[in-house]
Amino acid sequence: MPFDLRSTFQDRLGENYELHEQHINPTLVQVQRIIGFDRVYARAEGCYLYDREGRDYLDFLSGYSTFNIGRNHPVVKKALHDALDLDLPNLVQMDCSLLSGLLAEALLKKCPRHLDAVFFCSSGTEANEGAIKFARAATGRQKIVALKGSFHGLSTGSLAMTGSGNFREGFGDLLPVAHVPLGDLDALEAALSGEDVAAFVFEPVQGKGVVFPRDAYFAEAQALCRRFGTLLVADEVQTGLGRTGRWWGHQHWPIEPDILTVAKSLSGGYVPVGAIVTRREIYQKTFSSLDRCVVHSTTFGRNNLAMVSGLATLSVLEDEGLVANAAARGAELMERIDALRAKHPVIKDVRGKGLMIAIEFAEPPSLGGKLAWRAMHKMDGGLFIQTVVVPLMSRHRVLTLVAGHNMDVIKILPPLTIGEKEITRFVDALDQTLSTVRQPVGPIVELTTNLWRQKSKQRAGDRRRRELAGAVV
Numbered sequence: 001m002p003f004d005l006r007s008t009f010q011d012r013l014g015e016n017y018e019l020h021e022q023h024i025n026p027t028l029v030q031v032q033r034i035i036g037f038d039r040v041y042a043r044a045e046g047c048y049l050y051d052r053e054g055r056d057y058l059d060f061l062s063g064y065s066t067f068n069i070g071r072n073h074p075v076v077k078k079a080l081h082d083a084l085d086l087d088l089p090n091l092v093q094m095d096c097s098l099l100s101g102l103l104a105e106a107l108l109k110k111c112p113r114h115l116d117a118v119f120f121c122s123s124g125t126e127a128n129e130g131a132i133k134f135a136r137a138a139t140g141r142q143k144i145v146a147l148k149g150s151f152h153g154l155s156t157g158s159l160a161m162t163g164s165g166n167f168r169e170g171f172g173d174l175l176p177v178a179h180v181p182l183g184d185l186d187a188l189e190a191a192l193s194g195e196d197v198a199a200f201v202f203e204p205v206q207g208k209g210v211v212f213p214r215d216a217y218f219a220e221a222q223a224l225c226r227r228f229g230t231l232l233v234a235d236e237v238q239t240g241l242g243r244t245g246r247w248w249g250h251q252h253w254p255i256e257p258d259i260l261t262v263a264k265s266l267s268g269g270y271v272p273v274g275a276i277v278t279r280r281e282i283y284q285k286t287f288s289s290l291d292r293c294v295v296h297s298t299t300f301g302r303n304n305l306a307m308v309s310g311l312a313t314l315s316v317l318e319d320e321g322l323v324a325n326a327a328a329r330g331a332e333l334m335e336r337i338d339a340l341r342a343k344h345p346v347i348k349d350v351r352g353k354g355l356m357i358a359i360e361f362a363e364p365p366s367l368g369g370k371l372a373w374r375a376m377h378k379m380d381g382g383l384f385i386q387t388v389v390v391p392l393m394s395r396h397r398v399l400t401l402v403a404g405h406n407m408d409v410i411k412i413l414p415p416l417t418i419g420e421k422e423i424t425r426f427v428d429a430l431d432q433t434l435s436t437v438r439q440p441v442g443p444i445v446e447l448t449t450n451l452w453r454q455k456s457k458q459r460a461g462d463r464r465r466r467e468l469a470g471a472v473v
């Protein structure tokens with residue numbers, strides 16, 4: 001019988017976690033079970049996911065900022081259906097496809113004017129890897145400088161630039177990259193002054209922790225780059241395409257990066273796509289002669305469905321005024337979360353740009369609050385924040401995420417399409433959750449029970465595997 005997606009999906013929905021446990025990443029399954037994120041979603045639309053029972057979940061995680069236009073947007077969906085129906089020639093490789101030309105043209109219209117050349121790939125990390133090569137080829141230099149606390153992806157070059165968390169542990173030596181503290185211009189000057197650094201790479205708003213300078217740091221950093229001949233590379237993989245309330249995150253500061261890297265939301269949440277956007281002069285230093293015309297390339301880089309997703313996504317962002325909506329709704333959301341501080345002094349800071357928002361917590365002033373806070377942090381540095389993220393999900397069906405390893409910060413990345421209804425649902429859920437966090441026993445019991453269930457499940461699995469191994473022997 002030919003493959004039939006509808007019946008396969010219908011018949012096997014619910015086996016998700018067992019399949020992943022067996023064939024993909026059982027450690028991730030364990031974590032999802034412990035924090036109660038092991039839901040079986042059947043459908044998605046706009047800002048919501050729906051489980052098999054039809055319950056809605058408010059998606060304030062957006063696939064790590066992949067769904068700026070919301071899930072399953074009808075315009076992108078139709079464009080993809082059309083592309084399939086047209087039986088287009090795809091990935092001929094030794095041709096120049098129309099759709100990639102059109103997407104490059106459309107993307108450049110949204111980019112600062114000084115940028116005029118595009119390279120397409122399939123992910124954020126790949127865009128950053130390419131940016132390293134472009135910068136090296138253009139400057140003839142090797143070194144890269146990045147920021148502490150940064151995240152640039154997990155393939156080896158991007159991982160070397162990533163300056164946060166425990167991502168690098170266990171993977172040995174990587175490309176040498178110097179990491180300087182965000183905001184420290186002296187450190188940056190010292191790192192660049194040898195005039196041997198190809199690129200200074202930064203996220204306009206750091207994804208881990210949602211951190212950004214509140215002063216002229218980026219403008220001064222650009223001046224240092226210009227002075228020492230280093231290219232300025234803005235990683236806009238997460239901050240790009242309206243997330244921060246401007247088309248590009250770097251546009252909150254008066255700077256002109258030499259290279260932008262883009263991915264995530266350009267896909268419309270459908271087909272992976274990444275891009276390096278730069279100046280022609282820099283681009284041509286890589287593709288510098290006829291025999292180097294494909295010296296940097298990737299098989300799926302300009303594939304039709306990715307290009308269609310990008311074209312339709314850009315038009316949705318424009319037609320629905322989503323960049324302006326992100327700015328307005330982001331300001332409203334931050335104001336309403338901030339207003340909760342009077343009632344919940346455990347909220348220390350609410351910060352962000354557009355709809356990239358962090359809520360940071362700190363030890364509350366009351367004696368009971370202090371004791372609970374300290375006890376939880378003594379047990380595990382990442383426990384407190386789970387007592388916020390877990391009930392937001394289990395009691396209110398709101399998806400959020402921890403902003404980084406061992407941080408008392410949650411991050412919210414709603415689709416840029418949110419309105420009053422979604423804001424109110426989130427703020428009410430947070431308010432109620434923080435009221436229960438004052439007596440953290442409930443959420444801790446929930447976590448411990450999930451953890452215990454996981455452990456017994458794992459023990460049963462191990463036993464079963466031993467029995468099977470015994471039977472084989």
Ligand SMILES: Cc1ncc(COP(=O)(O)O)c(C=O)c1O
Pocket residue numbers: 064123124125126128151152153154203207235236237238239263264
């Ligand atoms: C700023 C930034 N750069 C790069 C990446 C890596 O992108 P990808 O996961 O598509 O490789 C991410 C992913 O979260 C990111 O946030």
